Amino acid sequence: MINEKIIVQSLEKLQPNIYLMKAKAPVIASQVKPSQFCNIKVSDNDFPLLRRPFSVCDVQGDSIFFMFDVHGEGTRILSEKMIGDEIEVLGPLGNGFNYNKKFNKALIIAGGLGVAPFPFLTKVLIDKVEIVSLIGGRNKNYVVKYGLKNVSVATDDGSEGYKGTVLDLLEANKESLIDDGTIIFSCGPTPMLKALQKFAEQNNVECQLSTECAMACGFGICQGCPVHSSTEDKYLLVCKDGPVFDSKEIVL
Amino acid sequence: MSEIDLQVKLGNLTLKNPVLLASGTVGYGNEISQFTDLSKIGAIITKSVSLKPRKGNPPQRIVETASGMLNAIGLANVGLEVFVKEKIPFLKEIQSTIICNIAASSIEEYVECTKVLDHEDEIKGFEINVSCPNVKEGGLEFGNNLTAVGKITEKVRAVTNKPIIIKLSPNVARISEFAKVAKDEGADAVSAINTLVGTAFDIWTGKPKIYNVTGGLSGPAIKPVALAKVLEISRNVDIPIIGVGGIMNWKDAVEFMIAGATAIQIGTVNFINPQAGIEIIEGLKNYCKQKEITSLAEIIASYKLPS
Numbered sequence: 001m002i003n004e005k006i007i008v009q010s011l012e013k014l015q016p017n018i019y020l021m022k023a024k025a026p027v028i029a030s031q032v033k034p035s036q037f038c039n040i041k042v043s044d045n046d047f048p049l050l051r052r053p054f055s056v057c058d059v060q061g062d063s064i065f066f067m068f069d070v071h072g073e074g075t076r077i078l079s080e081k082m083i084g085d086e087i088e089v090l091g092p093l094g095n096g097f098n099y100n101k102k103f104n105k106a107l108i109i110a111g112g113l114g115v116a117p118f119p120f121l122t123k124v125l126i127d128k129v130e131i132v133s134l135i136g137g138r139n140k141n142y143v144v145k146y147g148l149k150n151v152s153v154a155t156d157d158g159s160e161g162y163k164g165t166v167l168d169l170l171e172a173n174k175e176s177l178i179d180d181g182t183i184i185f186s187c188g189p190t191p192m193l194k195a196l197q198k199f200a201e202q203n204n205v206e207c208q209l210s211t212e213c214a215m216a217c218g219f220g221i222c223q224g225c226p227v228h229s230s231t232e233d234k235y236l237l238v239c240k241d242g243p244v245f246d247s248k249e250i251v252l
Numbered sequence: 253m254s255e256i257d258l259q260v261k262l263g264n265l266t267l268k269n270p271v272l273l274a275s276g277t278v279g280y281g282n283e284i285s286q287f288t289d290l291s292k293i294g295a296i297i298t299k300s301v302s303l304k305p306r307k308g309n310p311p312q313r314i315v316e317t318a319s320g321m322l323n324a325i326g327l328a329n330v331g332l333e334v335f336v337k338e339k340i341p342f343l344k345e346i347q348s349t350i351i352c353n354i355a356a357s358s359i360e361e362y363v364e365c366t367k368v369l370d371h372e373d374e375i376k377g378f379e380i381n382v383s384c385p386n387v388k389e390g391g392l393e394f395g396n397n398l399t400a401v402g403k404i405t406e407k408v409r410a411v412t413n414k415p416i417i418i419k420l421s422p423n424v425a426r427i428s429e430f431a432k433v434a435k436d437e438g439a440d441a442v443s444a445i446n447t448l449v450g451t452a453f454d455i456w457t458g459k460p461k462i463y464n465v466t467g468g469l470s471g472p473a474i475k476p477v478a479l480a481k482v483l484e485i486s487r488n489v490d491i492p493i494i495g496v497g498g499i500m501n502w503k504d505a506v507e508f509m510i511a512g513a514t515a516i517q518i519g520t521v522n523f524i525n526p527q528a529g530i531e532i533i534e535g536l537k538n539y540c541k542q543k544e545i546t547s548l549a550e551i552i553a554s555y556k557l558p559s
Contacts, residue, residue, distance in 0.1 A: 001286050001287070003287060003525075003526065003527065041524065041525075046319065046472055046500055047319065048316060049316060049319060049320065049321065049471055049472070049520070049524065050316050050321060050523065050524060051523075051524055090287075090526075213311060213312075214311075214312055214313075214314055214315060215314070216314055216321060216323075216520075216523040216524075217283075217522070217523035217524075217526075219283050219284075219286070219287075219526075220279060220283040221277060221278055221279045221283050221284055221522065221523065222277070222314065222323070222325075222523050223276075223279075223299075223308065223313070223325045223328050224313045224314035224323060224325065225311070225313070225314075226308060226309075226310065226311050226313060226328075227311070228310075233307065234307055235307060235308060235310075235328065240283070
């Protein structure tokens, strides 16, 4: 974990409003695991005040990638960075996906920008297990297949792939998608994760959820990102105890 | 030129420098120690400890606002027993001065916590939180009641000889009256200010952005308010003031000392720059050099007001 000055190497538009930033970050690149995140200081002054948390999307040598859409002041500033710009980044933070166990199929379920951590996970798992990816978006402009393998798409308006949610797509194909050795790795909006939690329970399949929550620090001191434990009457922190949780561990 | 003296005194407690890390912004030290050397910091004020553990508020607990943030954590903490058993051992290791912040919902609870912690050698002083805006009982209910603040100070004073700092609420008409009561009842210093009550709404849903509806505003947005409160106390009451509110860098720290603060606390900035404390200490040293002064004490309450 470090506060590293990373250097922008490229900034690519993947969709009309979705960007992929590549930056040189030797220390973070050497430490990060899939679905860990970084807390980014988007400007070098006090506006905006807080850092912004982003999942590390991919790693190539000593470079890391972030995927983001422009939806506020912070992401707008990020989208205007130039090659060579320095950015202060705290990371890697949190706990990533747990794949150091015996399984034979990674079923990736992502909604919207929830695809962000999966190019890296795909890279790590590609030679080890079968990978199947189901991704959902509002319409085809919100579908990003970058770095994924074996992808099926669902869109709310049917402009690409299956018409419906990614959960509908999963439900419709569950017999062929799930077997004894399957682990679901997922990330996306909370309603989607909630539905997936239920699905995992009903179908008795292991499911890891990468969650998100507004936070200030990203490493446990602000206590701003609680998620309720399902086993005890207490809150866990998304930043420190997560962002990845077993679906049985939390109440969304 | 001789070595610059950054030492400050709060009651009988001498701190190696005036930079303190504010309660609720450094937990119990362990997380932030991964990013900064806490042994260099003047003192660390722990996350509020209450007699029993507190779960804290449901999400959403924080939201960013213009040049600031609102938080309504709800005093989430491990409780006195776990604090003593599990957190103090780590606090011992970091070789910094530890001040314990105590929150309570009754005068008896403040006294009980202080009594127990008075036996802990590692705790060098107490900051009594009578001003948390985010809990129903205790907190502000005490913070804007002069009699209650006086009573709490008196009762806590009776059970410890360690320095007592009363953390004052800015959500009152005359903060100096509260500082006066704290002094009269035996407090060694006051911290000014805790967060300001604020709120924010989602314009599409009409719902508050924070589950608790209101939260405490912190960050650069509140610095001018905090400075004015520090100045008010400084001009009216003879008690050491620990200035806190929106300090982001050494210049802000100097401004607070000019306005009357003996020491300062940094809070929100720890979330953004965990190294800020150390950077501020270095900045203060350089400032003294540039001003050609050998002791930081020379700038405390050095304000020059129109006559």
